[in-house]
Amino acid sequence: MTQEPITLLQNKRIVLAVTGSIAAYKAADLASKLTQAGALVDVIMTEAAERFVTPLSFQSLTGRPVYTNLWQNESSGALPTHIAHVGLAEGADLLLVAPATANTLAKLAHGLADDLLTVTALAARCPIVVAPAMDGSMYQHPATQANVATLRQRGVTIIEPESGRFASGLVGQGRLPETITLLGHVRLALGRSAALAGKHVIVTAGGTHEAIDPVRFITNRSSGKQGYALAQAALDAGAAVTLVTASDLPQPVGAQIINVSSAEHMQQAVLEHLATADALLMAAAVADFRPQSRADQKIKKKDDSDEAPTIILARTPDILLSVKDRRSTTGRPYVVVGFAAESEKLLAHARAKLERKGLDLLIANDITAPDAGFEVDTNRVVILGADGSQTPLALATKTRIAEAIISRVTHLLP
Ligand code: C5P
Numbered sequence: 001m002t003q004e005p006i007t008l009l010q011n012k013r014i015v016l017a018v019t020g021s022i023a024a025y026k027a028a029d030l031a032s033k034l035t036q037a038g039a040l041v042d043v044i045m046t047e048a049a050e051r052f053v054t055p056l057s058f059q060s061l062t063g064r065p066v067y068t069n070l071w072q073n074e075s076s077g078a079l080p081t082h083i084a085h086v087g088l089a090e091g092a093d094l095l096l097v098a099p100a101t102a103n104t105l106a107k108l109a110h111g112l113a114d115d116l117l118t119v120t121a122l123a124a125r126c127p128i129v130v131a132p133a134m135d136g137s138m139y140q141h142p143a144t145q146a147n148v149a150t151l152r153q154r155g156v157t158i159i160e161p162e163s164g165r166f167a168s169g170l171v172g173q174g175r176l177p178e179t180i181t182l183l184g185h186v187r188l189a190l191g192r193s194a195a196l197a198g199k200h201v202i203v204t205a206g207g208t209h210e211a212i213d214p215v216r217f218i219t220n221r222s223s224g225k226q227g228y229a230l231a232q233a234a235l236d237a238g239a240a241v242t243l244v245t246a247s248d249l250p251q252p253v254g255a256q257i258i259n260v261s262s263a264e265h266m267q268q269a270v271l272e273h274l275a276t277a278d279a280l281l282m283a284a285a286v287a288d289f290r291p292q293s294r295a296d297q298k299i300k301k302k303d304d305s306d307e308a309p310t311i312i313l314a315r316t317p318d319i320l321l322s323v324k325d326r327r328s329t330t331g332r333p334y335v336v337v338g339f340a341a342e343s344e345k346l347l348a349h350a351r352a353k354l355e356r357k358g359l360d361l362l363i364a365n366d367i368t369a370p371d372a373g374f375e376v377d378t379n380r381v382v383i384l385g386a387d388g389s390q391t392p393l394a395l396a397t398k399t400r401i402a403e404a405i406i407s408r409v410t411h412l413l414p
Contacts, residue, residue: 006037006183007403008190008236012093013040015124017117018058020048021099022167023133023176028053030098030179032061034186040064042088044117046104070116088116089123094189097121098159099133099176102144108156109147127189131159131182136172159185184253187236195410197238199278202270202333203231204319206247209261210290212311213299217261221374222285224249226339229402230281231255237406242277244269246284263287263316270319274326277333279409282320283363285341289313324358335412337361337405343368350384360386360412363405371395383408 014034018027034041043058043066055066067088089095097104097117104117108130113119121128130151138144139161148158159182163173176182191197205227207220224247231243232252241255244266251257258273260266263286270280292314299309320338327333338359340350343366350364362384366372372380372395379401383391385408393404 003033003036004397004399006039006187006236008187008194009034010038011040012038012190013042013091014186015042015044015088015092015095015120016058017044017046017095017097017100017104017120018049018053019046019097019099019101019104019117020051021101021133021176022052023099024049024052026176026179027098028057028061030182031058033179033183035062037183042092043067044088044120046115046117048101048103067116070119086123089120089125092124092126094126094186095121095124095128096131096182096186097128098131098182100130102132102134102138102141102147105130105132105144105147105151109150127157127192128155129157129159129185129189131176131185132161132174133176134161134174135166135168135170136163136174137170139172139174157185157189180250181253187232188254191236191238194236194238196234196406196413199239199413200242200273200276201231201234201239201409202242202244202273202277202280203227203234204266204270204280204282204284204286205231205243205245205249207285208246208263208266208287208316210263210287210316211261211294212291213295213297215298218287218289218291220285220287223247223375224284225375225377226379226398226402227281227283228252229398230283230405233399233402233406234279234281236403237410239278242273244273244284262290263319264290267317267319267322271322271326274323274332275330278413279335279337280323280333281337281405281409282323283339286319287316290316318357320357320359327358334414335360335409337363337409339363339365341365341367341374347382347384347390350382354384354386361405361408 041062045068059066107118162175162177164175165171206224207222209217209219211217228249231241234241235254243255244258258269292312340353342349346366354362364382371378379398380395
């Protein structure tokens with residue numbers, strides 16, 4: 001799958017330091033994904049890292065010189081090495097050490113400066129993210145744990161290694177997380193100083209499930225993609241994000257995830273977190289109807305008859321109306337965004353909905369277009385504002401639509 005450019009990473013200079021862990025091969029994939037996403041990736045390799053992967057691999061993947069030696073001569077556009085450590089650190093947006101061995105963790109914790117990586121780390125003024133990877137017993141060793149704690153105290157972000165099976169055959173905590181997880185941490189670190197830093201955003205996503213009996217439910221075609229894209233865009237903008245979801249798409253790194261099933265369940269979760277929320281984006285396709293009662297046992301068909309049960313439906317609570325009610329006394333959240341999927345008279349229905357539900361923005365979506373709405377990766381929406389504004393967005397990926405919506409929300413926040 002080719003990777004969509006990540007706006008937050010455009011022209012960001014990331015120094016990726018690779019050390020001598022068997023997980024070094026995974027750093028090649030990370031370097032590739034970061035580059036495809038738009039980052040400028042300068043790779044530093046320790047001597048031990050070169051035993052696992054070659055500099056040529058990283059050079060080919062990043063299209064930039066790779067730095068391996070504190071003393072190497074200037075070549076092919078690389079910085080002369082007597083100033084490389086300062087040159088690499090200066091102007092870097094992030095220093096990411098992945099994978100980080102126990103040895104490198106120890107050196108970083110104690111301020112040693114005996115190779116290009118450690119010298120660069122001391123010279124760096126940008127955020128530092130470290131992803132330890134080693135055998136479980138080495139990671140759990142009190143010496144390593146103390147080094148990790150020291151780095152944390154100093155403001156370094158530690159990406160916890162995952163549990164699983166090692167190359168040695170042993171099982172424990174020490175595996176380098178997958179690229180997608182590492183990328184998520186890079187985004188969190190870079191987003192921390194962005195426009196929504198210090199703000200709390202709630203996003204709902206997915207189609208709710210309304211139970212008929214213990215095995216059957218009523219749901220809709222919502223995939224949750226637009227909601228997840230909104231959660232990621234809010235994270236990239238630096239917000240603390242609560243994602244209340246009825247979908248099981250891969251979780252955006254850094255979001256507080258609350259899994260829900262029914263409309264009622266979603267309402268509870270939203271109301272519970274409302275008091276601290278700056279913005280609420282209700283992207284979920286909440287069911288309008290649920291079975292009036294849920295059978296305790298699976299409803300059985302009769303083998304000797306064609307008889308079928310009748311399911312009586314009841315209305316679900318309207319979450320946005322309950323939010324409107326709560327907001328009228330607490331004033332929070334400051335910004336509420338609703339979504340409308342319509343198949344006819346899009347704008348007239350959408351404007352009426354904005355007013356009835358007391359919204360600041362309403363994202364209107366024509367679900368009859370084949371390239372917009374449910375399941376697909378693209379969307380075509382009109383943003384209606386409580387101020388009477390009406391902004392059509394051209395067909396774009398759900399990621400880009402999400403960024404445009406988050407940007408509007410940012411401007412509305414006090
Ligand atoms: O009324 P309609 O379902 O078209 O409104 C859509 C908007 O209202 C969406 O933002 C959806 O998340 C929200 N909604 C809700 N509670 C419901 C149904 C929809 O908050 N029961």
